[in-house]
Amino acid sequence: MRQVVAQRPSLRAATARxxxxxxxxxxxxxxxxxxxxxAGVSLGPVSLPPGSVAVELLNLLPGVGLxxxxxxxxxxxxxxxxxxxxxxxxxxxxxxxxxxGAYQGVFRNxxxxxxxxxxxxxxxxxxxxxxxAGGVGGAITGLPVTIPxxxxxxxxxxxxxxxxxxSAGGRSRSPATLILAGVAVSAFLSAGQTYLLQRNSDSIQQxxxxxxxxxxxxxWHDVWLVLPYxxxxxxxxxxxxxxxxxxxxxxxxxxxxxxxxxxxxYLLIAAASLGTAAxxxxxxxxxFVGIIVPHAVRLLAGSSYRVILPLSMLFGGAFLALTDVxxxxxxxxxxxxxxxxxxxxxxPFFVLVLRSARRVLG
Amino acid sequence: MSAPAVAVRDLRVxxxxxxxxxxxxxxxxxGEWVTVIGPNGAGKSTLLRAVGGLLPTAGAVSLFGTPIQxxxxxxxxxxxATVAQSPVVPAGMSVLDYVLLGRxxxxxPLGRESTADLAAAHDVxxxxxxxxxxxxxxxxxxxxxxxxxxxxxxxxxxxTLLLLDEPTSALDIGHQQDVLELVDQLRRAHGLTVVxxxxxxxxxxxxxxxxxxxxxxxxAAVGTPREVLTTELLARHYRATVKVIDGxxxxxxxxxxxxxAPDGVLGRC
Numbered sequence: 001m002r003q004v005v006a007q008r009p010s011l012r013a014a015t016a017r018x019x020x021x022x023x024x025x026x027x028x029x030x031x032x033x034x035x036x037x038x039a040g041v042s043l044g045p046v047s048l049p050p051g052s053v054a055v056e057l058l059n060l061l062p063g064v065g066l067x068x069x070x071x072x073x074x075x076x077x078x079x080x081x082x083x084x085x086x087x088x089x090x091x092x093x094x095x096x097x098x099x100x101g102a103y104q105g106v107f108r109n110x111x112x113x114x115x116x117x118x119x120x121x122x123x124x125x126x127x128x129x130x131x132x133a134g135g136v137g138g139a140i141t142g143l144p145v146t147i148p149x150x151x152x153x154x155x156x157x158x159x160x161x162x163x164x165x166x167s168a169g170g171r172s173r174s175p176a177t178l179i180l181a182g183v184a185v186s187a188f189l190s191a192g193q194t195y196l197l198q199r200n201s202d203s204i205q206q207x208x209x210x211x212x213x214x215x216x217x218x219x220w221h222d223v224w225l226v227l228p229y230x231x232x233x234x235x236x237x238x239x240x241x242x243x244x245x246x247x248x249x250x251x252x253x254x255x256x257x258x259x260x261x262x263x264x265x266y267l268l269i270a271a272a273s274l275g276t277a278a279x280x281x282x283x284x285x286x287x288f289v290g291i292i293v294p295h296a297v298r299l300l301a302g303s304s305y306r307v308i309l310p311l312s313m314l315f316g317g318a319f320l321a322l323t324d325v326x327x328x329x330x331x332x333x334x335x336x337x338x339x340x341x342x343x344x345x346x347x348p349f350f351v352l353v354l355r356s357a358r359r360v361l362g
Numbered sequence: 363m364s365a366p367a368v369a370v371r372d373l374r375v376x377x378x379x380x381x382x383x384x385x386x387x388x389x390x391x392x393g394e395w396v397t398v399i400g401p402n403g404a405g406k407s408t409l410l411r412a413v414g415g416l417l418p419t420a421g422a423v424s425l426f427g428t429p430i431q432x433x434x435x436x437x438x439x440x441x442x443a444t445v446a447q448s449p450v451v452p453a454g455m456s457v458l459d460y461v462l463l464g465r466x467x468x469x470x471p472l473g474r475e476s477t478a479d480l481a482a483a484h485d486v487x488x489x490x491x492x493x494x495x496x497x498x499x500x501x502x503x504x505x506x507x508x509x510x511x512x513x514x515x516x517x518x519x520x521x522t523l524l525l526l527d528e529p530t531s532a533l534d535i536g537h538q539q540d541v542l543e544l545v546d547q548l549r550r551a552h553g554l555t556v557v558x559x560x561x562x563x564x565x566x567x568x569x570x571x572x573x574x575x576x577x578x579x580x581x582a583a584v585g586t587p588r589e590v591l592t593t594e595l596l597a598r599h600y601r602a603t604v605k606v607i608d609g610x611x612x613x614x615x616x617x618x619x620x621x622x623a624p625d626g627v628l629g630r631c
Contacts, residue, residue, distance in 0.1 A: 242469070252444075256442075258440075303452070
């Protein structure tokens with residue numbers, strides 16, 4: 001009989017460590033966020049020295065009162081115009097990348113993005129209804145309706161519809177059923193949106209301006225609106241990061257390991273959808289971040305969701321904040337829709353990541 | 363007398379409205395190795411999934427005297443570990459991380475591995491001679507190495523009941539023996555109970571204490587390998603022509619070409 005079980009303890013490979021966020025990557029993620037913040041505040045039609053901006057940002061901390069050398073007007077530009085915009089970019093980018101990473105884990109589908117379950121189509125349809133009905137800043141059926149509110153309600157409504165449709169199969173429902181339900185809901189709402197636009201061609205430009213995304217009108221008000229959803233989504237998704245690793249072996253095996261895959265899945269879907277809806281309501285539809293950033297992190301830092309999720313949140317935020325700088329400076333004084341810039345920059349950026357990952361990992 | 367490791371009474375399972383198991387009774391003593399055999403579609407994997415609590419069932423399943431529905435999932439996962447026929451191999455996951463998944467029942471919900479969990483995983487890797495593989499990506503291992511890692515993950519669960527669905531189906535004959543010898547050594551060293559499904563009847567008879575022949579969703583025969591692996595039973599339930607030879611550790615089943623093709627053979631292909 002061959003001896004297949006070692007009778008002596010083998011030497012342990014000292015380098016083997018369980019999956020987890022390495023301090024170096026965490027520092028890199030935080031540095032990217034800080035760099036994006038300083039760049040987002042410094043760059044624009046009025047360029048400000050990054051060093052002075054960094055000092056002015058430090059002055060926002062309690063008990064700090066350093067001389068940044070900026071004038072009153074420049075300080076107002078920093079704190080009232082550019083800082084909320086940069087912070088909103090960090091929050092929205094972080095939310096989209098986090099939700100994308102969570103969806104990819106929940107559905108075990110590398111092509112999943114934050115808009116998979118109908119968030120984009122729901123928000124787009126609702127915004128189109130509001131714009132074509134003349135409800136922007138005005139009223140529909142007597143109630144004041146704003147675009148962010150309509151986008152949020154539309155997004156949540158579409159995800160709820162997807163969930164109800166996907167659950168209609170009773171015990172036969174599966175992640176694939178939910179994705180198919182999302183496709184059906186998206187197709188239905190997109191058709192409705194197209195019909196409305198065809199009937200109201202004068203509104204097309206206004207609708208597309210929103211669809212392509214923007215952070216242009218961001219103020220602290222938008223930041224405070226998005227922040228609670230950001231915190232809720234981040235807490236729920238990051239707490240489940242190990243469970244997503246367990247779910248990667250399939251529902252049967254995850255169940256045999258003691259998990260409730262269905263329960264975890266729906267909780268994560270709810271959190272990610274809520275976060276995406278909040279991001280969409282503040283900034284419109286910004287593509288690419290939710291799918292490209294988690295994949296870039298996966299290629300460079302590791303495939304465990306304990307690495308992908310926190311780093312996607314940090315790098316997703318930094319990516320969007322930096323993209324916004326490009327969007328508002330490259331054709332100044334005009335602004336390019338940020339969704340266009342994320343797609344134009346995201347493609348080459350991903351090819352670059354792919355090439356360096358191949359070089360590093362062989 | 364201690365409770366049996368597995369007690370199944372009148373187990374019935376329907377999948378998508380189709381009856382798969384139609385009243386199965388089975389008892390497996392603690393420390394025993396029972397192998398479930400049967401033709402394709404007999405319900406072997408379904409029986410294993412039902413015993414592992416992975417399917418809604420009618421009838422009664424008890425593990426070590428406790429009805430399975432009274433066990434919380436985490437408690438059940440500390441008692442019974444399952445290795446599926448073709449486990450999913452997560453992209454990019456290292457051997458160490460995969461084995462650590464086996465510690466999930468011991469990790470608080472939303473928690474992370476403790477140093478004790480890490481030590482337990484290293485211990486299993488040592489015992490299964492996998493320490494040199496711990497940093498390797500699971501997807502880069504050969505079929506035989508992978509099967510040992512799947513067993514290591516199940517073993518890391520610390521469960522005393524192992525359910526193995528076709529543990530040797532993708533392996534060459536040498537690796538089949540390696541894996542089954544490994545399971546047998548672990549079983550003897552740690553008092554494990556093993557319930558396995560297998561298609562290779564000869565090798566199944568070499569290792570099992572008892573065998574269960576499933577056919578059309580019910581138990582057609584149960585007993586020692588010599589009692590179950592008979593020419594007559596195999597011909598009736600597998601519709602196969604075989605010779606059964608008395609081997610050193612159990613009967614050896616050799617398929618032989620029938621004198622003429624049995625009726626309905628085209629319909630089975």
